[in-house]
Amino acid sequence: MAGAEIFSLEGKFAVITGGAGAIGSTLAKALASSGAKVFLQDLNLDGVTQVANEIRSAGGTAFGYANDLSDVTTVEKMISAAAEQMGGIDILINCAGINRRKPITEVTSEDFDAIVAVNMKAAFFVSQAVYPFMKTRGGGSIVNISSITSRYSFAMGSVYAATKAAMSAMARSFSTEWLANGIRVNSIEPGYVKTEFTKPVWGVPHRAEWFKRFVPIGRLANPEELVGAVLYLASDASSYVSGQTIVIDGGLTAGGDFDK
Ligand SMILES: NC(=O)c1ccc[n+]([C@@H]2O[C@H](COP(=O)([O-])OP(=O)(O)OC[C@H]3O[C@@H](n4cnc5c(N)ncnc54)[C@H](O)[C@@H]3O)[C@@H](O)[C@H]2O)c1
Numbered sequence: 001m002a003g004a005e006i007f008s009l010e011g012k013f014a015v016i017t018g019g020a021g022a023i024g025s026t027l028a029k030a031l032a033s034s035g036a037k038v039f040l041q042d043l044n045l046d047g048v049t050q051v052a053n054e055i056r057s058a059g060g061t062a063f064g065y066a067n068d069l070s071d072v073t074t075v076e077k078m079i080s081a082a083a084e085q086m087g088g089i090d091i092l093i094n095c096a097g098i099n100r101r102k103p104i105t106e107v108t109s110e111d112f113d114a115i116v117a118v119n120m121k122a123a124f125f126v127s128q129a130v131y132p133f134m135k136t137r138g139g140g141s142i143v144n145i146s147s148i149t150s151r152y153s154f155a156m157g158s159v160y161a162a163t164k165a166a167m168s169a170m171a172r173s174f175s176t177e178w179l180a181n182g183i184r185v186n187s188i189e190p191g192y193v194k195t196e197f198t199k200p201v202w203g204v205p206h207r208a209e210w211f212k213r214f215v216p217i218g219r220l221a222n223p224e225e226l227v228g229a230v231l232y233l234a235s236d237a238s239s240y241v242s243g244q245t246i247v248i249d250g251g252l253t254a255g256g257d258f259d260k
Contacts, residue, residue, distance in 0.1 A: 006237040010035035013086035014234065015079070017069060017126060018096030020047025022195035023145065026223035027093055027230050032060035034231055036091060039063045039082040043096075061086075069096050069122035070114065079129040089133040091234045094123040094167065095145040101156040101200060112159050119163035120170075127174060131183070139182020143233045144171050145226075146187040148249045164189070168245050175243030184242035186233045191249030194220040213260055216251030 014031045018024035019040025025047075032038045032055045040048040040062060048064035055062035063085045067074040083089050098118045100111050127142055134140030149157055150165035167187055174185040192198050192211065201207050202220055212218050229246045232238050247253060 007231050007235045008035055009091070009231075009235055012036040012090040012234075013039070013082075013088045014091035014093065015039045015041065015082045015089055015126075015130065016093040016095055017041045017122070018145075019064070020044040020051055021095065021097075022197065023190075023193060023223045023226060024093070024095040025051040027095065027227065028062070029055055029058075029060075030227040030231060031091065031093075031234060032062060033058070034235070036234075037061040037063075037086045039065060039086055039089075041065045041067065041069070041078055041082075041096070043068055069126070070117035072117075072121060072125040075122070075125050075129050079126065079133070083133045088137050089130050090137055090140045092127060092130045092134075092140070092142045093145065093230065093234070094126060094142065096122060097145065097197075099157065099160040099197070101160075103156060104158045107159055115159045115163055119160070120166045123167055124170060127170070127185070131178065134183050135181045140184070141234050141238075142171075142174065142183065142185040143230055144168065144185070144187040146171075146189045146245065148189050148191045148247065148252065150189055151247075152249075152253050171245065172243040179242050184233075184238070186238070186241060186243065187245045188226060188229050188233070189245055189247045189249070190221060190226055191215065191247075191252050192220045193223055193226070195223065214252070214256060215249070216254065216257065219250065221248065221250060 014036040016028045020042035042048045045066035052062035052064040144167040146167040147164035149161040171185045171187040
């Protein structure tokens with residue numbers, strides 16, 4: 001019977017977009033410590049360089065790369081560099097993301113396009129670009145970092161929620177076309193994770209109170225609490241799982257308690 005070794009990523013090559021971010025850097029370090037060579041992409045060159053250095057100092061193999069994913073003409077070059085530097089691509093974590101919290105009536109066409117470009121369009125075209133490399137390797141695993149907002153909405157996040165629902169839908173539609181080539185595509189939908197990205201929420205006292213009352217676990221997640229699901233989906237531990245979503249929400253969507 002296989003044990004923990006089914007989660008091993010020894011000999012695997014992983015690309016993480018948004019690799020300088022709180023969640024992306026945490027996932028990159030976890031993939032590297034499970035044996036993968038990692039290629040961290042971000043808009044923030046200093047950030048990816050620092051994370052890649054930390055991974056190398058800990059004995060891993062990491063490369064940093066900066067480009068703006070909202071310009072999809074830069075994607076092919078980025079993915080070619082990843083394949084060349086690592087020797088191939090087996091794993092892609094689509095983690096780059098942005099939000100602009102506004103009421104629906106104040107969302108501009110520019111806001112809409114900016115959020116769609118990073119969260120949805122880039123995830124689509126980065127996945128498209130890794131396809132030939134994964135096919136050559138005989139398969140691969142793509143994990144879209146979607147969000148609980150694709151099924152449980154919050155005010156001021158209309159466009160963001162739509163793009164995250166699209167990321168989960170893409171995991172299903174890509175799976176129908178690519179599983180025959182051994183490429184599995186899944187998503188995770190985290191609830192609120194305590195990062196700078198969500199500070200406008202947890203940083204405001206009455207909003208922080210909301211988590212205590214309405215999230216059954218009574219708090220936000222830490223980025224480390226996403227690692228288990230991502231290692232599962234990235235590794236052979238999930239070899240029969242594709243087109244699925246793992247919700248990591250502290251019990252939020254399971255239901256509530258009138259007495260809290
Ligand atoms: N924090 C949460 O509560 C939460 C919950 C669910 C899903 N998510 C998703 O997780 C991902 C990471 O979130 P985080 O909290 O670590 O935020 P973060 O801001 O720390 O990380 C996002 C990263 O994406 C990069 N990025 C933004 N625009 C880019 C572009 N045009 N090109 C390349 N890189 C770009 C940023 O530089 C940043 O490093 C996002 O996709 C977010 O939607 C976050």
